[in-house]
Structure formats: C-alpha cells, structure tokens
Amino acid sequence: MALVIREINTRYGRENIGFLWIIGEPILFVAGVTIAWSMMRPALEHGLPMPAIVLTGYVPLTMWRHCLGRSVKAYEANGALMFHRQVTPLDIITARCFLEIVGVIMAAAIVLVAGVVVGAMEWPIDWGLVYLGVLMQALFCYATALLMASLSEYSDVAERAVGILSYLAIPFSGAFTMVDWLSPQFQQALLWSPSVNNVEMIRAGMFGASAHSHFDLIYDLWITALMIVAGLHLTMRVRSRILVQ
Amino acid sequence: MIHCVDLVKDYPIHRGRRRVLDHVNLDVSPGQKLGIVGRNGAGKSTLIKIIGGVELPTAGRVIRSMSVSWPLAFSGAFQGSLSGLDNLRFICRIYGLDYSETRRFVDDFAELGSQLAEPVKTYSSGMRARLAFALTISIEFDCYLIDEVIMVGDARFFERCKNELFEKRADRALILVSHDMSFIQEVCDTAAVLSNSSLQICPTVADAIDLYHHL
Numbered sequence: 019m020a021l022v023i024r025e026i027n028t029r030y031g032r033e034n035i036g037f038l039w040i041i042g043e044p045i046l047f048v049a050g051v052t053i054a055w056s057m058m059r060p061a062l063e064h065g066l067p068m069p070a071i072v073l074t075g076y077v078p079l080t081m082w083r084h085c086l087g088r089s090v091k092a093y094e095a096n097g098a099l100m101f102h103r104q105v106t107p108l109d110i111i112t113a114r115c116f117l118e119i120v121g122v123i124m125a126a127a128i129v130l131v132a133g134v135v136v137g138a139m140e141w142p143i144d145w146g147l148v149y150l151g152v153l154m155q156a157l158f159c160y161a162t163a164l165l166m167a168s169l170s171e172y173s174d175v176a177e178r179a180v181g182i183l184s185y186l187a188i189p190f191s192g193a194f195t196m197v198d199w200l201s202p203q204f205q206q207a208l209l210w211s212p213s214v215n216n217v218e219m220i221r222a223g224m225f226g227a228s229a230h231s232h233f234d235l236i237y238d239l240w241i242t243a244l245m246i247v248a249g250l251h252l253t254m255r256v257r258s259r260i261l262v263q
Numbered sequence: 264m265i266h267c268v269d270l271v272k273d274y275p276i277h278r279g280r281r282r283v284l285d286h287v288n289l290d291v292s293p294g295q296k297l298g299i300v301g302r303n304g305a306g307k308s309t310l311i312k313i314i315g316g317v318e319l320p321t322a323g324r325v326i327r328s329m330s331v332s333w334p335l336a337f338s339g340a341f342q343g344s345l346s347g348l349d350n351l352r353f354i355c356r357i358y359g360l361d362y363s364e365t366r367r368f369v370d371d372f373a374e375l376g377s378q379l380a381e382p383v384k385t386y387s388s389g390m391r392a393r394l395a396f397a398l399t400i401s402i403e404f405d406c407y408l409i410d411e412v413i414m415v416g417d418a419r420f421f422e423r424c425k426n427e428l429f430e431k432r433a434d435r436a437l438i439l440v441s442h443d444m445s446f447i448q449e450v451c452d453t454a455a456v457l458s459n460s461s462l463q464i465c466p467t468v469a470d471a472i473d474l475y476h477h478l
Contacts, residue, residue: 024342
C-alpha cells in the first residue's frame, strides 16, 4: 500500500488535481476515442451500437497497453527502492499494475454511466459476464506486466520490442472487431489471444445474445494462469539482474 | 552478527565479466566498528551494498542475525522527484514508524527547514546527506552501513553525526567506508583492506592504514 501511495505521488505530484489524473487520463482517452469513432462510423456495426463497441473494446486494450508501458524497466527506474530489503520487485510491479488497472476500470465506469445518462449506451444485460471479462483481462494485463518487467531487465531487445509489439498486438486485442464478423480460419487464430476471449466475454455481458460472442473460458483461465506462473518465476529471479547505481 | 560467506560478485562488462569481489569472508559482531579501506574502484561500495542487501552477490550469501541499515551513501534510497517529506512518509510507512515523531527528529537534526517540502533532486549534496543521515538514524538499527557520506557535511553537521552515532549509539555495530584515515583511526576498532578483489582483515587499525598506504 505504501508503494501505491508513493507511486501516485511520484507520477502525479501534489500539484493541482494530482492523483485524480490516474482516472482522468484514461477517461480523456476512452471518452475521446469513443466519441470520435461514434461520429466517424455508422451508428450500428453488425447490428451492435457503435459507442458501446468502442467502449468495451478500447478499455481492455488501454488497460493492457498501460500495464505494458509501465512495466518496461520498472525495476531499474525504481532502483532507489531496492535500498529497502523489504521491498521486492514483485511489490513494485504489483503496485504499478494495481494503479493502472484500477484507474482504467474507474474511468470505464464513469464513461459508461455518462453514456447511459446521455442515452448513447445502455446498461449491460448480464453484469456477471462483464465482471468476469474485466477480471480476466486485469489478470492477463498483470501477467503481461510481470513477464515484460523481468524480460526488459534481461535484454535490451525485449525493451525495444515493446513499442512494436504493442502496435502489432492491436488486431489480436479484439478491441475493434468481433470474432463472429471474421472468416472461420481467422476466428480460430484470434481465439488464441486471451485478450480476444476477454473482450468477447465483456461484450456478451454488454449486449446479450445479439453479440454472437465466441469465447473459451477454460482455455483463457489456463493460458492466463500459465503466464502468471511464468511471470512470477522470472520476477523471483530478476533481483540479481537489477543494477542499482 | 552479520556473516558474509564466500561472497563473489561479477559485473558484466563489454566483453565477458569482471570479478569485483572474489570469495570474501567477513563477520561483524554487535558493537563492532569496522572500517573498510581501499583504492577507488576496489569494490568497497559494492561490498557494503551486498551487506545491506541492495545488490545480490553472484555467489555466496549474507546471514544477518541483527538488523542492518541500508547503505548510507551519496546516492540512492531516495526518489529524486519526491519531496523530502514524501520520502520521509514512505520510510515511515514501510518501517512502521510514527510520522510526526520522525518528522520532528528529522527537522531537528537535518535543519532543512522549508526545503523539506521541495523535491529531493533540488537539494545540494550536503543537504541530501543530511536528510539521508537523519532518516537512517531515526530508525534504530543494530548495525549502520556508512559509505563516505558523513564527510560531505559542514563541520557542525559532522560533529552532530559523530555525537549521534558514536555517543548515543555507541553500542551499535558500524561498517564504515572511507578514505579519511584519521577518521578511521579515531572511530574504528577493527579494519580491513580491500584490494585485488579480496578482503584482508587486519589485526589492528594501524596495520590496515599502513597496508593501505602501500597499495
């Protein structure tokens, strides 16, 4: 907890609205993209309302990209923390991800409420599936961050690759398409991605049966658990690789 | 006690690796005042960081059966973009100290006044040393690790440091890295010389200083 407060102070300082930026930043993003896309594209895409499609797609993608971005060289940037033996790399990355994930979820909730109030969106039909999808996505983001934080300390190539990776990953995020819209061979490939499964889950909750969602919760659980275990394994070993000034 | 068992530390360099510490063994008992001397780059700071747990050894281990401070040095331990007060709050949280009491002590000792609310990166090295020193001794460790840092303060600060460390906390152990031989002679009861990646523990402080001058 102390790390979370410290991270907030470090990133947002004590000036003006300070820590509210944690929510404010993603709100501006999510709301901006939602409004822009809703104006550029037809109101219905494959029978689904555009604003809600953008919201349910862009929020998981933003969560993932923020976690990934904050995890690169997270340990080196926090070298000063290594002076305290009780602070471990796992604590550092957990604090960072916690902040990003909570910030994005709160932003999404605010945009959803605003969307419903102005009449651009409707409440989800099945809240349970929405929660499940968001939870799985949060775990997936945490897993990616664990892996990337360690890998970026091991190799510079991994660090450089992040920018390209996060760009190339957009089609595999499920953010702007639904599996059902695509041809069968692409469908199978996309469903390898945990993020696609999670977005489909959220949309199934949001729109109900009209979304024609495809997802495999068992596969999603397995792959996410595997990534977390691999990430934890690396995180436990990364300590000796961190150079402190 | 602190036991350092067969410590080895390698750093990756441009081609291959460089061995900074080669099978270093060292024991520090409660109340002992150990001075470590050696040329620049001999690995003194590395050794003290490993003892403090900031860096991990390539091989060997450190067994700590008393509480050991973080290495008090010119850099590190603080987040530069945070104010002195935010750093203080963080230290209080992770070490379970009472904030207002610690704040009073640090205010009184470091004499930084309103500077304390400014980011640490705007501090001079002397001010940083004061804050670091005040924060370190506000936590009651059994053993303090000090890497040169006391020497950057002014005369008055130096006297206060000596008072806090060697009079009020005379029963604590201390590992001190310094190039100031008269200071080592004055405050240490044992000393060791670090050269060619190995540590030689000398029978008396005078022997260590003698050896240092012949390096």
